[in-house]
Amino acid sequence: MTGMNENPLDLLPEVLLAASAVLGLLLGAWLPRRRQWLTGALAGAACTAGIVAAAMAATKPVETAFGESFALDTLTATSRIVILGATLLVLALAMPRLYADPRETEFYVLLQLASAGALMMAGSQDLLLLAAGYLLASVPAYALAGFRKDGPGTEAALKFYVVGALLGVLMLVGVTVLLAAGRATAYPMLRTELAEAPAGLVAVGTLALLAGILFKAGGVPGHFWVPDAVQGSSAPVAAFLTTIPKIGALAAFYRLAAVPLADADLPWADLVAVLSVASMTLGNLAAFFQQDVKRLLAYSTISQVGYLLLPVAVAGRTDLDQEAFLYYLAGYALTNLGAFAVVCALPAAHTIDDYRGLARTQPALLASLVVCLLGLVGTPPTAVFLGKLEAFSAAFDGGYAWLVVVAAVNTVASLFYYLRWIAPAFLSHGAVGDPGTRSRSAAVVAYAAAIGSVLLGLLGGAVLDMLGGPLAR
Amino acid sequence: MLTAIVLLPTAMAALLLCVPRSAPRTLFLTAWVATAAAELVLTVIVWAGYRADGGMQYETKARWIPSAGISYHVGVDGLSLPLVAVTCVLFLACAAYAWRETRRPREFAALFLFLQTTCLGLFVALDLILFFVFFDLSIVAMYFIIAGWGHKDAARAALKFFLYTFIGSLALLLGFIGLYLAADPHTFDIVELTDANPLAGRGTYGGLVLLAVAVGLAVKTPTVPFHTWLPPAHTDAPAAGSAILAGVLLKMGTYGFLRIAMPVLPDAWRDYALVFVVVGVVSVLYGALVALAQTDFKRMVAYTSVNHMGYIILAIGAAGAVGAGQEEARRLAITGSVFQMVSHGLLTGALFLLSGVLYERGRTYEMSAYSGVAGRAPVFAALAGVAAFASLGLPGFSGFIAEFQILTGSLGPEPVATGLAVLGILLTAGLFLRALQQVFLGPLRLPVAAPGTDRPFPDIRVHEGLAIVPLLALGVVLGLAPRFVLDVIEPASRTVLELLAR
Numbered sequence: 005m006t007g008m009n010e011n012p013l014d015l016l017p018e019v020l021l022a023a024s025a026v027l028g029l030l031l032g033a034w035l036p037r038r039r040q041w042l043t044g045a046l047a048g049a050a051c052t053a054g055i056v057a058a059a060m061a062a063t064k065p066v067e068t069a070f071g072e073s074f075a076l077d078t079l080t081a082t083s084r085i086v087i088l089g090a091t092l093l094v095l096a097l098a099m100p101r102l103y104a105d106p107r108e109t110e111f112y113v114l115l116q117l118a119s120a121g122a123l124m125m126a127g128s129q130d131l132l133l134l135a136a137g138y139l140l141a142s143v144p145a146y147a148l149a150g151f152r153k154d155g156p157g158t159e160a161a162l163k164f165y166v167v168g169a170l171l172g173v174l175m176l177v178g179v180t181v182l183l184a185a186g187r188a189t190a191y192p193m194l195r196t197e198l199a200e201a202p203a204g205l206v207a208v209g210t211l212a213l214l215a216g217i218l219f220k221a222g223g224v225p226g227h228f229w230v231p232d233a234v235q236g237s238s239a240p241v242a243a244f245l246t247t248i249p250k251i252g253a254l255a256a257f258y259r260l261a262a263v264p265l266a267d268a269d270l271p272w273a274d275l276v277a278v279l280s281v282a283s284m285t286l287g288n289l290a291a292f293f294q295q296d297v298k299r300l301l302a303y304s305t306i307s308q309v310g311y312l313l314l315p316v317a318v319a320g321r322t323d324l325d326q327e328a329f330l331y332y333l334a335g336y337a338l339t340n341l342g343a344f345a346v347v348c349a350l351p352a353a354h355t356i357d358d359y360r361g362l363a364r365t366q367p368a369l370l371a372s373l374v375v376c377l378l379g380l381v382g383t384p385p386t387a388v389f390l391g392k393l394e395a396f397s398a399a400f401d402g403g404y405a406w407l408v409v410v411a412a413v414n415t416v417a418s419l420f421y422y423l424r425w426i427a428p429a430f431l432s433h434g435a436v437g438d439p440g441t442r443s444r445s446a447a448v449v450a451y452a453a454a455i456g457s458v459l460l461g462l463l464g465g466a467v468l469d470m471l472g473g474p475l476a477r
Numbered sequence: 478m479l480t481a482i483v484l485l486p487t488a489m490a491a492l493l494l495c496v497p498r499s500a501p502r503t504l505f506l507t508a509w510v511a512t513a514a515a516e517l518v519l520t521v522i523v524w525a526g527y528r529a530d531g532g533m534q535y536e537t538k539a540r541w542i543p544s545a546g547i548s549y550h551v552g553v554d555g556l557s558l559p560l561v562a563v564t565c566v567l568f569l570a571c572a573a574y575a576w577r578e579t580r581r582p583r584e585f586a587a588l589f590l591f592l593q594t595t596c597l598g599l600f601v602a603l604d605l606i607l608f609f610v611f612f613d614l615s616i617v618a619m620y621f622i623i624a625g626w627g628h629k630d631a632a633r634a635a636l637k638f639f640l641y642t643f644i645g646s647l648a649l650l651l652g653f654i655g656l657y658l659a660a661d662p663h664t665f666d667i668v669e670l671t672d673a674n675p676l677a678g679r680g681t682y683g684g685l686v687l688l689a690v691a692v693g694l695a696v697k698t699p700t701v702p703f704h705t706w707l708p709p710a711h712t713d714a715p716a717a718g719s720a721i722l723a724g725v726l727l728k729m730g731t732y733g734f735l736r737i738a739m740p741v742l743p744d745a746w747r748d749y750a751l752v753f754v755v756v757g758v759v760s761v762l763y764g765a766l767v768a769l770a771q772t773d774f775k776r777m778v779a780y781t782s783v784n785h786m787g788y789i790i791l792a793i794g795a796a797g798a799v800g801a802g803q804e805e806a807r808r809l810a811i812t813g814s815v816f817q818m819v820s821h822g823l824l825t826g827a828l829f830l831l832s833g834v835l836y837e838r839g840r841t842y843e844m845s846a847y848s849g850v851a852g853r854a855p856v857f858a859a860l861a862g863v864a865a866f867a868s869l870g871l872p873g874f875s876g877f878i879a880e881f882q883i884l885t886g887s888l889g890p891e892p893v894a895t896g897l898a899v900l901g902i903l904l905t906a907g908l909f910l911r912a913l914q915q916v917f918l919g920p921l922r923l924p925v926a927a928p929g930t931d932r933p934f935p936d937i938r939v940h941e942g943l944a945i946v947p948l949l950a951l952g953v954v955l956g957l958a959p960r961f962v963l964d965v966i967e968p969a970s971r972t973v974l975e976l977l978a979r
Contacts, residue, residue, distance in 0.1 A: 327544065363584075363625075383617060384610035393606070394545060397654050408654070412647040419643055420636075427624055427632050465542035472544070 014069035014076055016061070017054035017084050018123045024050030025116035032109025040108040044099045047112045051088045051095070051119075058084035068476050072190050073130035075259070078473030082330045083126035083255040090247050090337045091119045093449055097348045098240035100445040111151060114144040115244065122252030125220070129263070129476060131179045131189040131213070134256055138175060138216050141249050142168045148244065149237045160236025164229045168219055171226055175216025181209030186264075194264035203269045210265060210272075214279075217260070220253035222246065223309035224282040231290070234302035239351065242298050243344030246305040247337050254312055258329055261319035262475055276317035277407050284310025284414040291421045295355045297347055300421060301340075304380060307418055308336055311411055314395040318402025325402065328394030330471040335379075335387030335460055342376035342453030349446035362429040369447055370429050372454035377422040379457050382415055387460035394468070479535050479551045482519050482561075483598045486512055486590035493587045502582045506575065509586035513569040516593065520565045527558060530968045533668070536603070546657060546664040550603040555969025556735050556815060557600045559962055560728055563822040564600065566951065567724045568593045571717035574830050574944035580626060588625075589717070592618040596725045600732060605653040605665040608737070609646065612697075615726060616642045619718065626715040628836075634709035641696055641706035649693025649733075655686040656741060671740045674979060683745035690738050691753075698730030700760045700790055704783045711779035712842070716833020719775070723782050724826035728818045731789045735815070739793065740976040746797045747977065753794030754887075758894045760787030765904035769911075775832040775842040777912060778825065781868065784901055785821045788883045789814040791898055795887035797977060804974070806889040811970035812963060813882025819962065820875035820955060827864045827948040831857070834941055835916075838934045839924040844912060849921035854936040858917045860945055865909040867952045870902055875955035 012019060028043035035042060062081035069076055094115065102108045121141025128134040146168065150161025183189055185205040186197035198206050218226035222245075234242040265272050287307030294300040315329035349369055353359055362370045379386035382393075392415070396408045460467065489512040493505055527534055536552035553561060571589065578585055595618060599611035616639060624635035657663050659675040659682065676683035696703040711719045739746050764783030771777035792814040796807040834857060836842055851858035867874035870881075880902065887895040923933050937945070955962060 378617060384606075384613050389610075389613075390542065390545070393650070393654070396650070397545075397657060400651075400654050401658050408651060412651055413644075415647055416640060416644045419640060423620075423636055423639060427636065430621060430625060431632060465540065465544060465547070468542060468544045 010070055014061070015074065016057040017088060018120055018127075020050045020054045020057065021088075021116050021120045021123065025113045025120065028109060028116070029113050032113070035109070037106065037108075038104050040105075041099060041103060043109045044095060044102070044112045047116050048092060048095050050116070051092045054088045055085055058088065062470075066474055066476050068129060072192060073133045074127050075129040075476035076127070077476040078471060079255055079259060079326070079330065079475055080127040082334065082471060083251055084123060086334045086337050087119055087122050087126065087248055087251050090251065090341060091115065093341045093345070093453065094240055094244045094248070096449050097243060097345055097446050100443065101238070101240065101348075107151070111148070114148050114151075118144040118148065118244070119248055122248050125252035126255035128256065129191045129259070131182060131194075135176055135179055135216075137252065137256075138172060138220060141220060141252055142172060145245060145249060148241045149233045151241060152238055156236035157238075160233040164233040167226070167229045171215045171219040174212045178209045178212030178215065181205060181212060185209055191259070191264040195267060198264060199267040199269065201268070206268050206270055210268075210270060213260075214257075217253050217257050218279070220249045221257065221309050222250055222306055223279060223313065224286050224306065227283070227286070227306045230306055231299050231302040235296055235299045239298065239344060239348040242302070243341055243348065246302060246344070247340050250305070250309065251333055251337060254309070254316070254333065257313075258316050258319055258326075259475065261316050262326075266320050273317050273321070273402075273404070276313055277404055280310045280313035280317060280407065281410050282310070283307060283313065284411060288414050288417045288421075291418070294421065295357070297354065297356060297359070297425065300356075300425065301343055301347070304418065304421070305340060307414065308340070308380065310414070311392060311395060312336065314399040314404070314407060314411060317407065318399050318404060321402040322398050324394060324398035326475075327468050327471040328391065328398040331464065331468055332388065332391030332395050334467070335391040335457065338453055338460060339376050339379040339386065339388050339457045342372060342450055342457055343380065345446055345450035345453055346373045346376065349443050349450050351443060352441065356425050356428060359425065359429040361431070363431075366442060369442070369450060372450040373429065374426055375454040375458060376450075377426055379454075381419050381422055385458060385461045387457045387464065390461050390464040478519070478523060479553065479601045480537055482516060482523070483551070483594055483601065485516060485519075486593040486597075490587040490590035493583055493590070496583065498583055500583075502579065505582045505586045506572070506578065509575075509590060510569070510572045512590060513565070513572040513593070516597075517565040517569050520562050523553065524558060524562060527553070527965065529555070529964045532968075532972070533603070546662070546666070547606045548604050548666060549607060550666055550668070551598075551601040551607070552603050553601055554972075555965045555967070556732065556973070558965055559815060559819045560600045560732060560822075561597055563819045564593070564596045564725050566948070567721060567822060567826045568596075570826060570830065570944040570948055571720055573940055574720075574833070575717050576940035577938075585622075585626060588618055588622050589721075592622070592721060596721075596729075599729055603667045605656065605667060605670070605737070608667070608733070609650055609653060612649065612729060613643075613646050615729065616646065619722060619726060622718040623710060623714045626718065627713040628715075629713050630709065631713045634713035638706050638710040641703070645693040645696030645703070647693075648689045648696075652686050652689030652693060655682070655689065659686070667737060667741070671976060674741070674743065676742055677744055677979070680744075680748070683742055684749065687738060687742045687745040687749060690733075690742070694730040694733040694738065695756070696730070697733070698727060698786050698790065699783065700756050700786065701763045701783065704760070704764070707783065708776050708779045711782075711829070712773065712775050716830055716836070719779075719829040719833070720826040723779070723829055724822040727782060727786060728822060731786060731793075731814065731818055734790075734793050735811070735973060739797070739973055743977045743979050750794050750797030753790050753797070754891050754894045755794075757787050757789070757791030757794050758897050760784065760790060761898045761901035762787075762904075765901045765908070769904055769908045772844055773842045774835060774844050774912060774916065775829070777844075777908060778828045778832060781905055781908070782821070782825055784905060785817065785825070785868075787901070788880060788898065789817050791891070791894060792817075792883040792887055795891045795895070796974065798890035803889040806886045808886070808967070808970050808974055809882050810886025810890075811973055812966050813879050813886055815966045815970065816875070816959070816962065817879035817883060820879045820952065823948045823952045823955070824864060824868045824874075824876055827860075827945050827952070828868060830941070830945050830948075831861050831864055834937065841924050844915045846924040847916045847922065848919045849917070850923070850934065851917040852921055853923075853934045856937045856942070860937065860949065861917065862913055863949050864945075865913055867949065867956070869906045869909045873953065873956045875952045875959065878956055878959045
């Protein structure tokens with residue numbers, strides 16, 4: 005256990021992002037409209053610098069910062085790199101679209117603040133900091149969801165906000181109850197205290213706390229906002245909402261499972277397993293007959309949360325869980341963003357029918373889409389395949405073979421709706437849909453994400469080796 | 478060497494996709510044929526350097542994902558080498574057959590080249606995950622071939638094919654994970670797993686893993702009751718696609734049994750051998766009976782695949798029968814099953830290409846739409862006749878050698894089942910003869926003139942002949958002089974039995 009460490013440089017990636025957000029806000033106030041993109045560039049630079057800082061921090065030994073409230077370990081380092089990398093991709097998707105928009109700066113500022121919130125959630129080792137991270141990740145995201153100020157956007161933001169506010173309050177209740185039960189909010193303390201606390205109190209507190217985490221992760225039962233918010237908001241925002249807060253929330257979930265709740269007298273693993281089954285099954289079933297591609301992807305991300313919860317369920321019970329979880333997280337982020345990048349690249353195409361015959365008009369874009377969607381299914385040699393393999397192995401090894409079988413069945417079910425999208429796009433007979441004009445920059449992001457997802461899968465060995473470090477305790 | 482054989486087609490496919498679509502059609506097709514021919518030459522070189530009793534050869538092992546126990550490990554032995562060879566032959570035949578393909582030839586050639594990589598990769602893979610990667614990618618490639626170039630209900634058939642075989646592949650993956658976790662240290666390497674026999678004496682665990690692996694492979698094979706994806710996929714796929722699907726992809730299942738299930742799970746295999754015998758016999762009889770009921774030529778051929786694959790399952794089940802003690806017979810059964818894979822690949826490949834010829838001229842597979850075709854197209858009729866007789870197992874053809882070995886080998890350990898399976902040969906003989914008679918003999922009657930043909934029902938064209946004749950010729954060569962293949966297979970089948978007897 006380290007002493008009081010209050011070196012702000014430990015939080016360099018978070019600080020960089022927040023500072024660039026504030027600086028961007030000031031800059032945006034006097035920059036001419038056609039120069040506002042500079043604030044976006046600043047955000048990109050902050051993300052890049054943050055990735056470098058996180059990578060350098062990852063080589064240092066595990067420690068905690070600010071009185072044990074923030075963990076500096078492999079989990080934090082990996083989440084930082086993935087979150088910042090994902091933010092960069094979202095910036096690349098959004099910037100050409102927003103060029104000379106009256107509220108261009110505001111978008112980048114909100115984006116950075118929400119990402120900073122996700123970073124806080126991923127690293128926090130204290131329930132109060134977790135709650136603060138939740139708020140920071142949520143409030144800018146509400147504004148982002150309604151950024152277009154049109155009907156669907158407003159509805160999306162409103163629904164997102166109402167669900168988020170309700171579950172956020174519930175989460176604070178959970179923090180309070182756990183504080184009452186464990187007489188602390190710091191994880192290392194809670195770990196020992198909760199083991200002796202009354203089981204009923206711990207159960208109630210944990211469930212309430214999970215409400216907020218599952219809301220951010222977009223997992224059942226906190227998933228109600230996902231399809232509407234994703235469909236109603238613009239495509240880059242949708243890409244953001246389904247990726248970045250999820251990473252922060254799931255990393256927090258994993259840390260909760262591995263540290264404070266590991267020894268509590270609670271059927272914790274069974275609870276996570278049930279949540280996992282519910283997420284993947286409901287997400288898949290609801291995605292089956294969606295026509296709107298954003299809505300389809302929204303449900304697909306709900307089901308992906310289910311698979312991501314497999315290693316969480318067996319956290320600490322096997323030596324495969326952390327590597328599997330982090331690798332899957334990275335693979336999911338890249339692949340999901342790739343799929344959304346294709347949606348961004350064809351701004352006028354909203355339904356599956358609009359993609360009909362894409363093989364003839366945009367073969368490279370279709371290839372990226374195929375790689376990303378089949379990647380989400382878990383077709384080798386993409387990153388998600390290896391992530392799934394590791395997650396399945398971890399759950400199997402941790403004694404949850406039935407969960408693996410359910411996940412495998414769900415994977416097959418998911419194939420159905422992904423193919424419903426791919427097949428008409430690939431087939432050339434029949435009327436060709438109208439995908440509209442193509443956004444070149446978004447297409448480049450899509451190609452990069454698709455190639456990256458295959459490369460990450462092929463080079464998985466080297467990456468997996470880096471993900472095995474211990475957690476801060 | 479093997480790595481080059483595996484990766485060359487995909488490299489070529491990537492190259493073709495970089496060439497603009499507007500390039501002349503023949504460029505893509507020539508490149509395809511040239512690559513397929515080069516693959517065959519490379520395989521012949523490998524075969525020439527292969528020592529029949531040397532076990533695993535041309536091995537390469539490289540670290541890939543060491544922390545997950547995954548490595549890039551390839552090699553060939555007597556089980557895989559004949560299948561690698563037959564794969565190359567069939568792909569070359571399909572490349573020749575597709576010479577007149579006009580619908581998006583660039584993508585067609587690229588997909589087939591990619592598919593060739595996955596097939597060859599699977600047969601040389603010595604790591605479970607590598608095996609799985611190729612297994613899954615072959616499904617993806619075949620899905621696009623069926624969906625993009627098939628006819629009628631192609632999209633639906635392709636979806637059905639994909640979903641079914643993907644379920645199978647996930648069951649297989651679960652089994653592989655079970656094996657991985659059972660081994661100490663954890664590994665996916667087939668050779669290490671075979672040596673370790675990790676599930677020895679763990680009855681229930683072994684049984685469950687075998688169940689998962691067997692379901693996965695049985696869907697791909699396909700055996701009754703997992704065969705329902707096969708008829709639509711075959712019927713609606715383009716002719717070259719059907720030929721590869723039946724000739725190569727189905728072998729992935731049966732090869733998996735011999736390569737993975739039997740050597741790695743010997744205890745469980747011996748315990749449940751009877752299940753495979755029963756499934757095999759049911760597949761033989763059911764496949765033949767349903768084929769007999771078909772009026773659609775291609776569908777009929779598709780169902781005979783269920784029948785022919787059933788013999789293989791019967792043989793490998795009989796080889797695991799406990800207390801039989803008839804070493805010689807069981808070895809004959811294993812050898813016969815590998816020989817059947819080779820023979821079926823050649824003959825069914827030829828039959829599907831022939832049915833493609835039929836469809837191209839008449840735009841239907843319905844046998845009642847044709848009559849007396851022999852008069853109009855004698856060469857076509859002769860080739861179809863040869864293929865049908867070879868497929869029903871007439872002496873002098875490879876099918877006879879294979880079925881003779883399987884039935885002789887299985888008769889000792891499993892007399893009743895084998896007795897029933899012999900009826901299958903009778904049924905296939907009946908259905909092929911009936912089909913030949915209906916389509917080729919009698920007064921001339923053709924479907925209403927197909928659009929695009931200048932005269933109704935021209936005889937076999939050069940490129941079609943170049944594709945089909947070598948397949949049938951090889952069938953005859955293997956039927957008359959099978960030794961050079963059997964010499965390669967026999968040591969390997971002895972090894973399989975030794976591993977099974979542990």
